[in-house]
Amino acid sequence: MEESLSQEARAQQASAGPQLPGPFAVGRYARKLQEEMRKRARVQLIGEVTGVSRSKVQAYFELRDGEGAVPCAIWLTDLEKAGLGDGALRDGAEVVICGGPDYYPGGGQASPSFSFRATHVRLAGEGDLIARLEALRKQLRAEGLFELQKQLARPLLPKTIGVVTAERGAARRDLCAGLERRGWGGSVVWAFAPVQDRHAAPVIGRALQDLAARPEVEAIVVTRGGGSLADLWAFCDETLCRTVAMLRVPVVSAVGHERDSTLIDDVAAVACSTPTHAAEAAVPLDCLAARGSLERCAVALRRAGEGAVEARSRHLGALARGPARALQRQRSDLNQKIREIRAASERGLADRTSFQRRIGTVVLERARRRALGADMEQQREGLKRAAVALRAHEPERTLERGYALVEDEGGEPLTSAAEAGAAERISLRFSDGRVRAKPERDEA
Amino acid sequence: MDASEPNQSATKPDSYEAAVERLEEIIDRLDSGQAGLRETLDLCKEGKELVNYCAAELDEVGEGLKELNLDDLAARLDSSGAGAETP
Numbered sequence: 001m002e003e004s005l006s007q008e009a010r011a012q013q014a015s016a017g018p019q020l021p022g023p024f025a026v027g028r029y030a031r032k033l034q035e036e037m038r039k040r041a042r043v044q045l046i047g048e049v050t051g052v053s054r055s056k057v058q059a060y061f062e063l064r065d066g067e068g069a070v071p072c073a074i075w076l077t078d079l080e081k082a083g084l085g086d087g088a089l090r091d092g093a094e095v096v097i098c099g100g101p102d103y104y105p106g107g108g109q110a111s112p113s114f115s116f117r118a119t120h121v122r123l124a125g126e127g128d129l130i131a132r133l134e135a136l137r138k139q140l141r142a143e144g145l146f147e148l149q150k151q152l153a154r155p156l157l158p159k160t161i162g163v164v165t166a167e168r169g170a171a172r173r174d175l176c177a178g179l180e181r182r183g184w185g186g187s188v189v190w191a192f193a194p195v196q197d198r199h200a201a202p203v204i205g206r207a208l209q210d211l212a213a214r215p216e217v218e219a220i221v222v223t224r225g226g227g228s229l230a231d232l233w234a235f236c237d238e239t240l241c242r243t244v245a246m247l248r249v250p251v252v253s254a255v256g257h258e259r260d261s262t263l264i265d266d267v268a269a270v271a272c273s274t275p276t277h278a279a280e281a282a283v284p285l286d287c288l289a290a291r292g293s294l295e296r297c298a299v300a301l302r303r304a305g306e307g308a309v310e311a312r313s314r315h316l317g318a319l320a321r322g323p324a325r326a327l328q329r330q331r332s333d334l335n336q337k338i339r340e341i342r343a344a345s346e347r348g349l350a351d352r353t354s355f356q357r358r359i360g361t362v363v364l365e366r367a368r369r370r371a372l373g374a375d376m377e378q379q380r381e382g383l384k385r386a387a388v389a390l391r392a393h394e395p396e397r398t399l400e401r402g403y404a405l406v407e408d409e410g411g412e413p414l415t416s417a418a419e420a421g422a423a424e425r426i427s428l429r430f431s432d433g434r435v436r437a438k439p440e441r442d443e444a
Numbered sequence: 445m446d447a448s449e450p451n452q453s454a455t456k457p458d459s460y461e462a463a464v465e466r467l468e469e470i471i472d473r474l475d476s477g478q479a480g481l482r483e484t485l486d487l488c489k490e491g492k493e494l495v496n497y498c499a500a501e502l503d504e505v506g507e508g509l510k511e512l513n514l515d516d517l518a519a520r521l522d523s524s525g526a527g528a529e530t531p
Contacts, residue, residue: 156461159504162514176509186505191514210514285460287502294502297467298495304474305488308481 030105030112037114042100045070045116046128048198049093059089063097063116066201066238072097074118082121092197094124094230129229133236136263140238145245149269152250157285158218160187162211162249164204167192171223171254171275178279183287189217194234195224201237205244212249219250219282222264223275226257235262244268254278399431457494460501467494 047063047070054060059079062069074097079089089095097118106112140146165171172190179188191207194200204222211217222244224232234240235255241263244251250269255262257273265271272278391397395405406414407427414420421439428435457463470491473479479487 155459156464157459157501157505179509184505185508185510187510187512189512189514189517207514210518214514214517287505290498291502294495294498297471297491300471300474301488301491301495304484308479308484308488312481 027105030103034103034105037101037103040101042098042119044096044098046094046096046124046132049089049095050091050198052089052091060115061089063095064198070116071114072099072118073102073115074099074121078119079121084121084123088123089121094129094233095121096124096128097121124230126229129233129236133229133263136236136238136241137266140241140245140263140267145242146266148245149247149251149267152248152269154250154269154281154284155218157287157290158186158283160189160214160216160218161282162189162191162214162217162220164191164193164207164211164220164222165224166195169195169223169225171225174275175221175223175254175279178276179283181276182279182283182285183291184279184283184285186283187216189214196227196231196234198234200234201240204234205237205240208240208243208247208251212247217249219252220247221252221254221275221278221282222268223254223278224256229261232256232262235264238263240264241267252278252281395429396431399429405429457497460498463494463498463501467491467498470494 045063047065050062050064050069052059052061054076056076058073058075060071060073063072064070097116098120099116099118102115102117104110104113104115163172163175165175167190176188179185189211191211193203193207195204208220208222211220222235224235229236232255235253244253244264245267251264251267252270252272253262253264253268254272254275254277255264270278270281272281395403399405405428406420407429408414408419408423409425409427411427414423414426420426423439426437426439428437457466470487474484474487474491
């Protein structure tokens with residue numbers, strides 16, 4: 001589009017040619033051009049030196065950055081005054097030059113040329129680079145380029161990662177060690193690139209694009225060891241950083257030993273301070289720990305499954321035994337009651353027997369007593385009758401009828417005439433009293 | 445997905461992190477003790493499949509670093525492309 005427009009403008013100018021001033025003599029025009037150029041303001045430029053060459057009196061070089069370049073020339077006398085030392089003005093050096101545009105009109109033999117006439121040159125300091133970096137940072141942030149990578153999903157367990165680094169750098173070894181420490185043994189696609197100087201940024205950018213184009217690559221690490229900001233300047237390259245921001249694959253940057261020192265740290269999905277940390281960011285899952293965790297999950301699941309069945313089996317078993325247990329309980333209760341009833345009945349029988357025995361005893365006693373009372377009456381009657389009979393035979397009854405009883409002095413009855421005749425004294429007992437007598441003996 | 449609704453279809457997880465997330469939901473649900481027998485058995489089955497999936501994923505990156513060179517891969521791709529064009 002631009003090209004077609006400029007062609008159109010040129011065509012218009014060509015068609016308007018006869019109306020323009022001139023023609024002028026070219027030599028005069030060249031000198032006028034030189035004058036105009038030298039009127040331009042003197043400024044400072046910063047950039048990387050390339051294509052250094054020298055004549056007897058001047059040094060020539062280009063000063064360039066990612067956006068463009070300017071041919072420069074400096075008198076050797078001015079260069080010596082700068083005091084840079086031998087070889088300081090070399091390809092790749094970041095320098096600040098002071099001066100302004102100039103035009104050499106050429107001559108009969110010499111070719112004309114444009115150049116930035118430097119009157120002073122110095123190596124770019126940290127401050128110069130930081131100022132450039134901040135300007136770029138502000139610009140890219142304003143364009144929203146810092147957020148694009150951070151919105152990408154980073155896989156927890158990538159199987160393939162890409163790495164852009166120097167082939168022989170320590171960062172490569174540290175990254176591998178970091179990955180192995182996590183127990184990760186996937187595929188690493190190496191894209192080796194220079195990591196310092198003017199040529200590094202384009203190569204790194206191409207490597208990143210090539211890696212991102214491979215479908216199996218799930219994350220990319222860009223890493224290099226430490227250095228000054230000038231050493232790391234390739235990672236502040238605007239084109240490179242714009243490339244990173246637009247990649248579909250998350251990029252982990254580990255450039256230098258400090259985070260956020262380079263512009264690539266700002267646009268990357270994650271910025272790390274060391275290759276080891278980059279390994280952890282590229283493979284967020286600690287595979288060794290994950291294996292242990294998975295084992296525990298498997299055990300928990302097995303226990304949950306078996307436990308659920310076993311607990312319910314036990315519950316079912318308990319429920320199944322319920323009726324039998326209830327019956328057994330009822331049977332036990334019943335037996336207990338039977339035992340209690342039997343004991344109670346035995347106790348009741350004994351009590352009743354004892355009671356009846358006591359009653360019987362009382363009745364019998366009463367009967368005995370009754371029976372014993374009747375016999376006494378009979379005996380009493382008999383006795384009375386015997387007493388009457390006895391009384392009828394008592395000597396007193398005989399005495400009452402007029403008979404007398406002969407007794408000795410001792411009261412013993414004398415029942416014969418011989419006993420009476422032999423006694424010294426006798427006693428005659430009548431019913432109404434005694435009479436003492438002395439028997440008389442016949443002398444015959 | 446609600447952990448109380450077992451994944452009956454048992455489809456393959458989208459990623460390791462999706463599998464782990466679902467596995468954690470399942471363990472939480474089982475630990476709560478609120479799942480019935482059928483749900484518990486379904487969750488255990490689904491969880492076992494997820495564990496197997498995760499173990500297989502870990503096995504894939506468990507055999508030591510395999511180092512490839514981008515230039516070699518590109519050269520291989522070019523040669524295979526050139527071979528394909530050869531009649």
